[in-house]
Amino acid sequence: MPAPPRIISVVNEKGGVGKTTTAAHLARAIALQGPTVVLVDMDGQATATKYMLGREDGRPPDIDRSVYDLLTNPDLDGLDVIRLSDRFQTGVIPSSIDLKTWFLDIVFEGEPVDLVEPILSRRLDATSESLRDATGEPIDFFLIDAPPSFGSLYLQALMASDELLIPVTLETLSIEGIYTFTETLEQLEATIDYEPEILGILPCMVDGRRTTQTPKKLSELRDAFGPLLPPEETYVPINSELAQAQHSLPGPSNAALRAYRNLGQWVLENDR
Ligand SMILES: Nc1ncnc2c1ncn2[C@@H]1O[C@H](COP(=O)(O)OP(=O)(O)OP(=O)(O)O)[C@@H](O)[C@H]1O
Numbered sequence: 001m002p003a004p005p006r007i008i009s010v011v012n013e014k015g016g017v018g019k020t021t022t023a024a025h026l027a028r029a030i031a032l033q034g035p036t037v038v039l040v041d042m043d044g045q046a047t048a049t050k051y052m053l054g055r056e057d058g059r060p061p062d063i064d065r066s067v068y069d070l071l072t073n074p075d076l077d078g079l080d081v082i083r084l085s086d087r088f089q090t091g092v093i094p095s096s097i098d099l100k101t102w103f104l105d106i107v108f109e110g111e112p113v114d115l116v117e118p119i120l121s122r123r124l125d126a127t128s129e130s131l132r133d134a135t136g137e138p139i140d141f142f143l144i145d146a147p148p149s150f151g152s153l154y155l156q157a158l159m160a161s162d163e164l165l166i167p168v169t170l171e172t173l174s175i176e177g178i179y180t181f182t183e184t185l186e187q188l189e190a191t192i193d194y195e196p197e198i199l200g201i202l203p204c205m206v207d208g209r210r211t212t213q214t215p216k217k218l219s220e221l222r223d224a225f226g227p228l229l230p231p232e233e234t235y236v237p238i239n240s241e242l243a244q245a246q247h248s249l250p251g252p253s254n255a256a257l258r259a260y261r262n263l264g265q266w267v268l269e270n271d272r
């Protein structure tokens with residue numbers, strides 16, 4: 001039996017902490033080492049879709065099929081939804097605006113569904129099998145860019161994932177918030193058949209110029225969650241070049257990209 005894909009969701013209910021940036025650049029960093037990686041954009045804002053598939057002149061990508069179709073049409077082959085991102089060297093299952101209403105649509109138009117049916121999980125497994133049947137090659141990784149608020153899409157992302165990566169920013173750091181999240185996970189584990197692991201808590205947009213605040217916050221984070229922190233060379237520095245490069249990529253010497261390369265290496269070495 002070939003190994004099933006590793007499915008990692010990038011989650012944090014706080015907005016703007018670097019989930020999408022991390023999902024996209026981690027996907028790229030892993031893909032550059034050889035594995036086949038597909039990013040799944042589960043956020044109706046479609047930020048990852050625009051970031052990874054948008055054209056260099058800034059025009060948005062033309063999306064004909066999205067993860068909405070994958071969730072709602074069981075006859076659709078996942079391979080017909082995947083688009084290739086040349087810049088990121090990965091596949092992308094795009095999001096679309098209608099994703100926000102998918103749950104309402106299936107509740108009101110289709111058969112009644114079980115709130116905790118792992119639909120995305122099954123569709124990703126089928127997509128991976130479909131690629132193996134077509135090419136003999138598996139999909140090694142799915143990275144899911146989760147939406148920022150808890151709802152049916154977020155739950156689908158969680159239920160599909162074996163591992164969770166939690167980006168945090170030190171400015172908005174809420175140790176309390178991370179504890180609350182781990183409690184939510186425990187509740188979910190107790191009520192549905194679902195047992196993900198926290199792969200890591202990743203400091204993002206770390207501002208090295210804040211010489212008192214940054215070390216203080218990092219040490220708070222280490223005291224509370226030390227074993228869940230990846231090595232320091234993976235912490236993503238705040239980097240204006242990365243923030244501005246929405247339709248191109250900074251050069252390989254960019255410090256944030258270097259951190260994401262280290263993170264990719266660490267994820268590959270930490271195969272659980
Ligand atoms: N290392 C970084 N340095 C500077 N800016 C960054 C960095 N990482 C991300 N950003 C910027 O911060 C903003 C938020 O990042 P991102 O969209 O990845 O967060 P998010 O958690 O996915 O947000 P949302 O909750 O809205 O989905 C974006 O404008 C992004 O370009």
Ligand SMILES: [Mg+2]
Pocket residue numbers: 019020021043047145
């Ligand atoms: Mg996002």
